[in-house]
Amino acid sequence: MVIHALLAVTLAMTSLPAQATTVDCARVKCLALTFDDGPGVKTPTLLKTLKKAGVKATFFLVGKQVELRPEIARQALAQGHAIGNHTYSHNSLPALSDNEILEELKTTQDAIEQATKLRPKMFRPPYGHTDDRVLGLADQVDLAQVLWTGTTLDWKLRDTKKIKAAVLRLAKRDGVILMHDTVPETVKVMPEILKELKKRGYHLVTVPTLLRGKGPEPGVSYP
Structure with a gap:
């Protein structure tokens, strides 16, 4: 009976993302690396890099891409990374009607849930374009912003050295850094970035871990 009880506890612990149970960002220097616009063709390579380094990240997924590559979305979640909604077609949300915004968010929620069995609790507006109306509509579908x-502007830099320099310049305690797993140069230089960030004492965690159990709450914008 004791053995069975211990086994049950062990299984319960291993079903949770490792860093969610082991990293206390109130006590250590944490940083959240986030990747937008995927899943892309380079995402599996990035996932291998993150797994080898023992790092957890946050992926904001585009609905259309999830439909094309559902297995990659599943892989990211299975490895303990956090998953967020990045709309279905990556349009600037404030330019859309209320119904169009809700459709962008809901359709992506459905696509991610169908692929992973997870319904995200957070979204990131494309281009960072948002306002109070967008946030209010996100609240209606139970999403935090x-x-x-x-932001590294990696999509514009397209240079491994410049992307690495941007990440290291932007890194700070409780920071949230924007990158794209659809930029090959970002994926290529990630091993170097992770090594240097660890050397500088950062614990690389998901956005929910960074929030220390205080979110994400629907209708609230972070950080």
Whole structure:
């Protein structure tokens, strides 16, 4: 009976993302790396890099891409990464009607849930374009908004050295850094980035872990 009880506890612990149970960002220096626009063709390579380094990240997925590559979305979740909604077609939300915004969010929620059995609790507006109306509509579909403290502009740089320098410049305690797993140069330089961030004492965690159990709450914008 004791053995069975211990086994049950062990299984319960291993079913949770490792960092969610082992990292206390109130006590250690945490940083959240986030990746938008996937799942893309380079995402599996990034996932291998993150797994090898023992790092958890947050992926904001585009609904259309999830429908094309559902197995990659499942893989990201299975490895303990956090998953968020990045709309279905990556349009600027404030330019859309209420119904169009809700459709962008709901359709992506459905696509992610169908692929992973998870219904996300957070979304990131494309281009960072948002306003009070967008946030209010997100609240209606039980989504928190997650922005960033720094963006690498990797989609524009397209250079491994410049992307690495941008990440290291933007890194700060409790920071949220925006990158894209659809940018090959970002994926290529990630091993170097992770090594240097760890050297500087950062614990690389998901956005929910960074929030220390205080979110994400629907209708609230972070960070």
